[in-house]
Amino acid sequence: MNMLKFKTVVPLILLVVLTMSVTIFTETRAQTPAVDPAATEILKRMTNYLGSLKQFSVHTQNTLEDVLDSGHRIDLDVSASVTVSRPNKIRAERKGDLVDQVFYYNGTTLTLYNPSSNVYATEPASDTFEEMFIYLYDTLGFGTPISDLVYSDSFPLLMKDVIFAAVIGKSFINSVKCDHLLFSRPGVDFQVWVSEGSKPLPLKYVVTDTTIAGLMSVVTIMSDWNVAPAVDDDEFTFVPPKGVQKINFMPF
Amino acid sequence: MKKLLQISAIAITLILMLIADIPMMLIDDLPILSVELASEAEAVLGVRRRTRRRTAVVVGSTTAAATASAEASQQQAAAAEQQAAAQQEAAAAQQQLAAAQAPSGVSVGTVVQTLPAGCKPVTVSGVAYQDCGGSFYKTAFQGNNLVYVVVQNPL
Numbered sequence: 361m362n363m364l365k366f367k368t369v370v371p372l373i374l375l376v377v378l379t380m381s382v383t384i385f386t387e388t389r390a391q392t393p394a395v396d397p398a399a400t401e402i403l404k405r406m407t408n409y410l411g412s413l414k415q416f417s418v419h420t421q422n423t424l425e426d427v428l429d430s431g432h433r434i435d436l437d438v439s440a441s442v443t444v445s446r447p448n449k450i451r452a453e454r455k456g457d458l459v460d461q462v463f464y465y466n467g468t469t470l471t472l473y474n475p476s477s478n479v480y481a482t483e484p485a486s487d488t489f490e491e492m493f494i495y496l497y498d499t500l501g502f503g504t505p506i507s508d509l510v511y512s513d514s515f516p517l518l519m520k521d522v523i524f525a526a527v528i529g530k531s532f533i534n535s536v537k538c539d540h541l542l543f544s545r546p547g548v549d550f551q552v553w554v555s556e557g558s559k560p561l562p563l564k565y566v567v568t569d570t571t572i573a574g575l576m577s578v579v580t581i582m583s584d585w586n587v588a589p590a591v592d593d594d595e596f597t598f599v600p601p602k603g604v605q606k607i608n609f610m611p612f
Numbered sequence: 613m614k615k616l617l618q619i620s621a622i623a624i625t626l627i628l629m630l631i632a633d634i635p636m637m638l639i640d641d642l643p644i645l646s647v648e649l650a651s652e653a654e655a656v657l658g659v660r661r662r663t664r665r666r667t668a669v670v671v672g673s674t675t676a677a678a679t680a681s682a683e684a685s686q687q688q689a690a691a692a693e694q695q696a697a698a699q700q701e702a703a704a705a706q707q708q709l710a711a712a713q714a715p716s717g718v719s720v721g722t723v724v725q726t727l728p729a730g731c732k733p734v735t736v737s738g739v740a741y742q743d744c745g746g747s748f749y750k751t752a753f754q755g756n757n758l759v760y761v762v763v764q765n766p767l
Binding site: 458459461463472474477479481500501502605607608609610 | 723740750751752753754755756757758759761
């Protein structure tokens with residue numbers, strides 16, 4: 361009789377433990393907000409600071425993960441030096457796999473120059489970054505990796521459709537202590553490392569395409585931030601060197 | 613005895629359930645779970661596979677900057693893929709060109725990443741062309757990639 365009681369009680373206890381564990385687990389889930397305000401607060405501080413800069417220059421190292429038709433996993437790298445003068449001037453030099461390019465935008469025209477091929481193309485452009493980037497993307501057919509740094513307020517852009525945000529922790533990028541944040545929206549995970557202290561600058565981005573099995577990413581490491589560079593307005597206007605050939609953008 | 617077996621069976625089942633539950637709880641603390649689940653779901657639906665046309669995948673997304681970054685690079689990826697397979701493609705393209713060219717040249721508007729072999733630069737009315745065995749190509753930017761477009765004979 362005693363024996364039987366014991367055998368009945370054990371499963372009952374287990375059942376109770378199981379039920380409790382499920383309850384606790386469910387409650388923990390309910391209490392943890394999907395978008396952690398601590399993460400958005402740091403992001404907001406970063407975008408506010410970036411937006412407050414009149415001029416800046418930064419070096420970026422962009423690594424694009426890719427898979428060849430042969431199945432081999434490779435990285436494609438592009439080094440870029442970007443100089444921005446608000447409200448509407450930018451110059452970006454990019455060098456890497458397949459790219460040797462300088463992009464100029466002086467508030468009235470935009471120019472793409474390929475020094476190694478000795479060709480350039482020029483188009484009249486809108487006088488705001490936002491409209492110019494939209495034109496670049498929609499009409500000429502190319503996106504610009506640094507565009508969110510350039511917008512005066514990129515916070516709404518970065519937070520668009522975000523369904524999950526978290527502070528992953530502290531880390532060091534190029535020996536600078538950073539807050540490591542994760543933002544997720546359907547199809548895209550975005551990690552950013554923001555330097556601590558009075559200059560909350562982004563030092564690393566990882567953008568991951570979560571719609572594919574390999575979860576492949578674009579990694580950008582930002583270095584040599586200069587928040588008060590000596591900038592001459594002339595450097596945003598392309599002056600064709602002798603013998604350079606003018607070509608056109610294809611309608612996209 | 614039968615009852616004993618029954619009870620033991622229930623106990624074992626419950627223990628197994630509990631064990632199965634623990635890793636789930638642990639995993640769920642990590643922010644990656646939602647992603648994992650999404651991928652699994654896609655796997656079940658048969659959508660989960662590496663796609664070579666990543667541009668198409670992301671173009672449908674938002675205009676948000678992070679996405680834009682991915683898109684920008686994906687264009688480059690597309691170009692890079694083409695470049696990486698350049699030898700093959702060039703060879704194939706040249707065969708096609710040779711075939712298509714035979715009587716009347718390549719059809720106007722064709723865009724290629726690499727010129728066929730044996731092209732000569734010519735300038736007509738200040739515009740530069742490449743004369744590739746009677747087919748004329750004009751250099752242009754497609755997005756930020758340099759391409760060659762077949763045009764009417766300007767001569």
